[in-house]
Amino acid sequence: xxxxxxxxxxEERDWETGVDGTLRFALVGxxxxxxxxxxxAIEQTSHCETTVLVSSTQEKADRLxxxxxxxxxxxxxxxxxxxxxxxxxxxxxxxxxxxxxxxVETAAELGKAVLCEKPLEATVERAERLVEAAxxxxxxxxxxxxxxxxxxxRRAKELIDDGFIGxxxxxxxxxxxxxxxxxxDPDQWRLDSDVTGYGTSVMDLGIYPINTARxxxxxxxxxxxxxxxxxxxAFDDVPDQNxxxxxxxxxxxxxxxxTSQHAQTDTQLKIIGTEGSIELAPAFHGEATLHLSSxxxxxxxxxxxxxxxxxxxxxxxxxADRVLGDAPILPDGRHGLADMRTIRAVHRAAERDERVEIE
Amino acid sequence: xxxxxxxxxxEERDWETGVDGTLRFALVGxxxxxxxxxxxAIEQTSHCETTVLVSSTQEKADRLxxxxxxxxxxxxxxxxxxxxxxxxxxxxxxxxxxxxxxxVETAAELGKAVLCEKPLEATVERAERLVEAAxxxxxxxxxxxxxxxxxxxRRAKELIDDGFIGxxxxxxxxxxxxxxxxxxDPDQWRLDSDVTGYGTSVMDLGIYPINTARxxxxxxxxxxxxxxxxxxxAFDDVPDQNxxxxxxxxxxxxxxxxTSQHAQTDTQLKIIGTEGSIELAPAFHGEATLHLSSxxxxxxxxxxxxxxxxxxxxxxxxxADRVLGDAPILPDGRHGLADMRTIRAVHRAAERDERVEIE
Numbered sequence: 161x162x163x164x165x166x167x168x169x170x171e172e173r174d175w176e177t178g179v180d181g182t183l184r185f186a187l188v189g190x191x192x193x194x195x196x197x198x199x200x201a202i203e204q205t206s207h208c209e210t211t212v213l214v215s216s217t218q219e220k221a222d223r224l225x226x227x228x229x230x231x232x233x234x235x236x237x238x239x240x241x242x243x244x245x246x247x248x249x250x251x252x253x254x255x256x257x258x259x260x261x262x263x264v265e266t267a268a269e270l271g272k273a274v275l276c277e278k279p280l281e282a283t284v285e286r287a288e289r290l291v292e293a294a295x296x297x298x299x300x301x302x303x304x305x306x307x308x309x310x311x312x313x314r315r316a317k318e319l320i321d322d323g324f325i326g327x328x329x330x331x332x333x334x335x336x337x338x339x340x341x342x343x344x345d346p347d348q349w350r351l352d353s354d355v356t357g358y359g360t361s362v363m364d365l366g367i368y369p370i371n372t373a374r375x376x377x378x379x380x381x382x383x384x385x386x387x388x389x390x391x392x393x394a395f396d397d398v399p400d401q402n403x404x405x406x407x408x409x410x411x412x413x414x415x416x417x418x419t420s421q422h423a424q425t426d427t428q429l430k431i432i433g434t435e436g437s438i439e440l441a442p443a444f445h446g447e448a449t450l451h452l453s454s455x456x457x458x459x460x461x462x463x464x465x466x467x468x469x470x471x472x473x474x475x476x477x478x479x480a481d482r483v484l485g486d487a488p489i490l491p492d493g494r495h496g497l498a499d500m501r502t503i504r505a506v507h508r509a510a511e512r513d514e515r516v517e518i519e
Numbered sequence: 520x521x522x523x524x525x526x527x528x529x530e531e532r533d534w535e536t537g538v539d540g541t542l543r544f545a546l547v548g549x550x551x552x553x554x555x556x557x558x559x560a561i562e563q564t565s566h567c568e569t570t571v572l573v574s575s576t577q578e579k580a581d582r583l584x585x586x587x588x589x590x591x592x593x594x595x596x597x598x599x600x601x602x603x604x605x606x607x608x609x610x611x612x613x614x615x616x617x618x619x620x621x622x623v624e625t626a627a628e629l630g631k632a633v634l635c636e637k638p639l640e641a642t643v644e645r646a647e648r649l650v651e652a653a654x655x656x657x658x659x660x661x662x663x664x665x666x667x668x669x670x671x672x673r674r675a676k677e678l679i680d681d682g683f684i685g686x687x688x689x690x691x692x693x694x695x696x697x698x699x700x701x702x703x704d705p706d707q708w709r710l711d712s713d714v715t716g717y718g719t720s721v722m723d724l725g726i727y728p729i730n731t732a733r734x735x736x737x738x739x740x741x742x743x744x745x746x747x748x749x750x751x752x753a754f755d756d757v758p759d760q761n762x763x764x765x766x767x768x769x770x771x772x773x774x775x776x777x778t779s780q781h782a783q784t785d786t787q788l789k790i791i792g793t794e795g796s797i798e799l800a801p802a803f804h805g806e807a808t809l810h811l812s813s814x815x816x817x818x819x820x821x822x823x824x825x826x827x828x829x830x831x832x833x834x835x836x837x838x839a840d841r842v843l844g845d846a847p848i849l850p851d852g853r854h855g856l857a858d859m860r861t862i863r864a865v866h867r868a869a870e871r872d873e874r875v876e877i878e
Contacts, residue, residue, distance in 0.1 A: 330777040418689040
């Protein structure tokens with residue numbers, strides 16, 4: 161397979177099975193991500209439509225439904241009571257981490273497919289209950305990883321599968337951002353351990369290189385060493401304002417990650433191998449740009465920048481393709497649960513200052 | 520200080536004290552680095568001249584002296600006996616690691632200034648003897664780090680000192696190369712633990728991000744966790760075909776490094792801070808290119824590529840400036856010895872699979 165063959169069909173949806181129909185969504189949790197990113201992305205999809213908005217108050221749900229020309233607004237209580245159940249086919253759970261479980265449980269009771277934001281829940285135990293609820297009700301459950309359908313990532317995976325980098329030797333991922341500049345509220349939920357879970361930087365940012373490396377290399381993590389620290393006042397309640405960890409992936413491959421919620425915005429994922437390297441820089445948050453290098457002494461670098469794709473559009477159409485058809489969902493509940501176990505191990509490794517096995 | 524002010528005088532030799540005169544060199548160890556890189560670089564300097572070549576045989580020394588129009592060729596034995604001592608003022612030691620000590624000892628006895636390649640020796644104990652020999656004879660001794668006088672590195676240091684990145688949160692360094700493609704001989708000295716010392720990837724490549732980060736941030740390493748492995752046949756005798764390690768620098772700052780002698784060529788040094796980031800990519804081996812990023816939500820990236828400078832020319836003129844004048848040498852023997860202790864600790868940390876303090 162030629163590099164040019166792979167890159168020539170950069171945005172091809174090779175995952176598409178060709179279903180008909182439209183999946184109608186209830187969106188649960190109307191924060192900025194759902195309103196400013198998810199809603200407009202769904203409008204661009206081929207197979208998705210938003211028909212219901214679910215929020216804390218009827219007033220907020222109705223106001224946003226009205227603004228966005230959406231059929232119906234519901235309160236969380238109404239949703240749990242099964243109100244408007246015929247108006248939607250699937251549920252997108254975009255609430256803070258520790259509230260995912262209750263909405264997935266209700267969706268499961270109502271027999272609705274679920275696309276649940278990552279990380280799957282605040283703790284491994286709650287994520288297990290979430291996955292078990294979906295399995296018991298036999299509903300489709302997808303963990304909302306955007307990178308699986310990001311064209312730069314899919315093309316990178318094809319090149320890796322084709323031997324472009326040879327045997328991988330190291331993986332490095334960075335994901336840093338200044339969360340207090342994005343949202344100045346020191347009491348925001350991502351800094352509240354009751355709501356975010358184990359912490360903030362690994363749960364919210366480290367999960368990107370962890371999951372993307374798993375997807376690209378088809379290797380799961382075995383064990384981890386880690387260090388983390390918090391010093392700014394707003395990070396009093398979470399241990400990982402900054403975190404650094406090294407996972408051993410299957411086949412004795414190190415994945416080194418650096419993350420911070422209190423640093424300059426920077427994202428990178430680099431996979432070095434015996435024959436070449438593949439880099440996404442930037443890597444995450446809708447800007448993925450692919451850099452390729454191969455050759456012996458001098459790196460021949462080909463930069464590929466096809467412009468950002470709307471990652472949420474791709475993700476929602478993938479989910480609809482799976483729910484409307486019968487192909488398996490790759491980032492399913494068990495897939496998301498594995499990352500929860502890894503994140504817990506990262507925190508334990510930092511607390512104990514020793515290598516921790518991932519269960 | 521404005522970024523543009525710093526970058527506008529990119530190649531300025533801010534370290535120059537303005538000495539007169541010429542330092543005449545005996546070059547010891549005529550491998551490809553000395554012949555193909557050092558010799559032509561010295562010809563470009565303002566204050567250095569090669570007057571003596573020292574090698575294993577009279578024939579090789581004479582042949583290369585003749586080819587390069589150099590006064591005199593000596594054997595190692597002649598050098599130790601003090602032959603031609605009036606023909607040179609300083610000694611460049613470019614032999615394999617485990618032979619540095621004997622030539623520095625002789626240079627010290629002869630009262631000559633020494634520029635010694637890095638790492639300083641094969642082991643901490645031998646490096647200590649080397650430094651003590653120089654100190655006892657009161658000769659100038661410099662460890663041959665090229666990054667201290669690399670313009671991209673010096674400008675990066677000025678920006679860091681000026682607060683461009685705020686408080687640093689993470690440092691990442693990578694230095695990988697396919698040594699068997701550069702030299703196909705599986706018995707080359709860099710893969711022979713009797714000659715290279717503790718290993719190959721950390722000694723030869725990891726030393727770059729370790730030392731450059733120390734220089735840029737003025738923070739020394741406190742402790743380290745590490746992992747390393749060798750699998751290819753040619754790496755039988757060294758533990759670190761691939762290595763990954765995390766140093767804690769003073770002020771609880773993590774420096775994560777990945778290195779390999781059996782992977783795609785790739786060099787990078789990234790320093791992320793609360794207000795910005797500075798990256799050298801490529802970072803080492805004469806190609807340093809500076810990338811700057813600052814700003815809150817969206818990174819504003821300014822790429823600076825002034826083309827490679829001849830790093831060895833800068834390094835030799837710096838050394839001559841210090842020896843001909845009386846300004847202190849920054850990367851002196853003690854400075855290089857500290858990196859030897861760090862490298863030993865990296866190897867111990869990998870062997871023990873636990874955090875090791877750096878003595």
